[in-house]
Amino acid sequence: MNRAADREQKRGVAAGGEAGDGVETAPASGGLLVLVEPPDAEDGPGRFVLAAEGTRLARLLEGPLHLVTWPEGADLDLEALATAAAGLAERTRPAAVLLADTDTGRQLAPMIACRLGSGCVTACSDVLVRDPAAPAGRAGRPVCMTPGRERTLVFVKPVYGGGLEQEIEPLHDTIPVVALDLTGMDAPETGAAALPVAGVLQVDVTPTPRVPRVRRLEMIRPDPRSVDLVHARRIVTAGAGSAGDALLAAVGELAELLEGSVGATRPVVDDGRLPKERLIGQTGRTVAPDLYVALGLSGSPHHLAGVKRAERILAINKDGSAPIFHFSDVGYVADLEMVLPALVKKIKEWRDASGGPDDSG
Numbered sequence: 001m002n003r004a005a006d007r008e009q010k011r012g013v014a015a016g017g018e019a020g021d022g023v024e025t026a027p028a029s030g031g032l033l034v035l036v037e038p039p040d041a042e043d044g045p046g047r048f049v050l051a052a053e054g055t056r057l058a059r060l061l062e063g064p065l066h067l068v069t070w071p072e073g074a075d076l077d078l079e080a081l082a083t084a085a086a087g088l089a090e091r092t093r094p095a096a097v098l099l100a101d102t103d104t105g106r107q108l109a110p111m112i113a114c115r116l117g118s119g120c121v122t123a124c125s126d127v128l129v130r131d132p133a134a135p136a137g138r139a140g141r142p143v144c145m146t147p148g149r150e151r152t153l154v155f156v157k158p159v160y161g162g163g164l165e166q167e168i169e170p171l172h173d174t175i176p177v178v179a180l181d182l183t184g185m186d187a188p189e190t191g192a193a194a195l196p197v198a199g200v201l202q203v204d205v206t207p208t209p210r211v212p213r214v215r216r217l218e219m220i221r222p223d224p225r226s227v228d229l230v231h232a233r234r235i236v237t238a239g240a241g242s243a244g245d246a247l248l249a250a251v252g253e254l255a256e257l258l259e260g261s262v263g264a265t266r267p268v269v270d271d272g273r274l275p276k277e278r279l280i281g282q283t284g285r286t287v288a289p290d291l292y293v294a295l296g297l298s299g300s301p302h303h304l305a306g307v308k309r310a311e312r313i314l315a316i317n318k319d320g321s322a323p324i325f326h327f328s329d330v331g332y333v334a335d336l337e338m339v340l341p342a343l344v345k346k347i348k349e350w351r352d353a354s355g356g357p358d359d360s361g
Helices: 003-011 046-061 078-092 103-116 245-257 266-270 336-354
Strands: 032-035 065-069 096-100 120-124 126-130 152-159 164-168 177-180 200-202 234-238 261-264 291-295 312-317 330-333
Touching (some): 032 078, 046 065, 046 096, 046 126, 065 078, 078 103, 096 103, 103 120, 103 177, 120 152, 234 245, 245 261, 245 291, 261 266
Parallel strands (some): 032 096, 065 200, 096 177, 120 177, 312 330
Antiparallel strands (some): 126 152, 152 164
């Protein structure tokens, strides 16, 4: 689902104006400064999504769009990049500085905000553009905008594990810094055309000979057994059909073999089989893993609300009419008491034969 298109439909906003296609140094207001990561970064394809989102917002703001990136394959100096971005923001005075909510973006956002004397919002799920004088529509969103009138940015951030959304408005005369979560947002059909080369300013991020204030010694991967489910790449969830003592142990073993985390449905948590922080659903965690394995759960609407952003869903249930099969990419009708121990055994045999799991998938 294209989140940007869904936002436009909900807002019903009519906007005019065109985004500028170059980086200006003259004072400006109402536009956006967007930092797009180079193709070799952790979220290289997301640069097109971020550029398209920046273009859409700049048009609504009726201001220029400033795209900034850094050389591909550079030995990144975050302090130099943050200083350069803050300096450009002070000269152009955009309505906001926009980054992708990646590891790099989450580090840069507070560094840039500190240099600007403003605040930052990470894990932002949506950005709204409001005309304060326009009549309010559904959920307080404007139904129209008046050309030439100053707009107000509102940043939407999930809270309480994704169960609620908080709207954040920046202080007047400040330049907020926002790390936008691009999960579920489709890349533009135009592809690379969404990122005009002529409109991108590259900044020098080569580390200086001085000793940096911050040095990365090593990257320690989080332990899947204790990491917050919001950040888990793979999740194996136990439903009521897999909450028996023997099967629950197998669920944990399967999660460990897949280097994933264990999730739970409401009945499993209410019975005290797994702690509440493992709960996934409307009253628990909202997750977006690469792989979601649903074992013995029916797929109630309350639970599915927490997994709708999963990349792939694999379900096993002995009830062929379980609703989970309508939302899964792959589904098997089988008895977990027979299948799960055999699956664990097969994965162990494959691991022993190949020398270990492949982390690429």
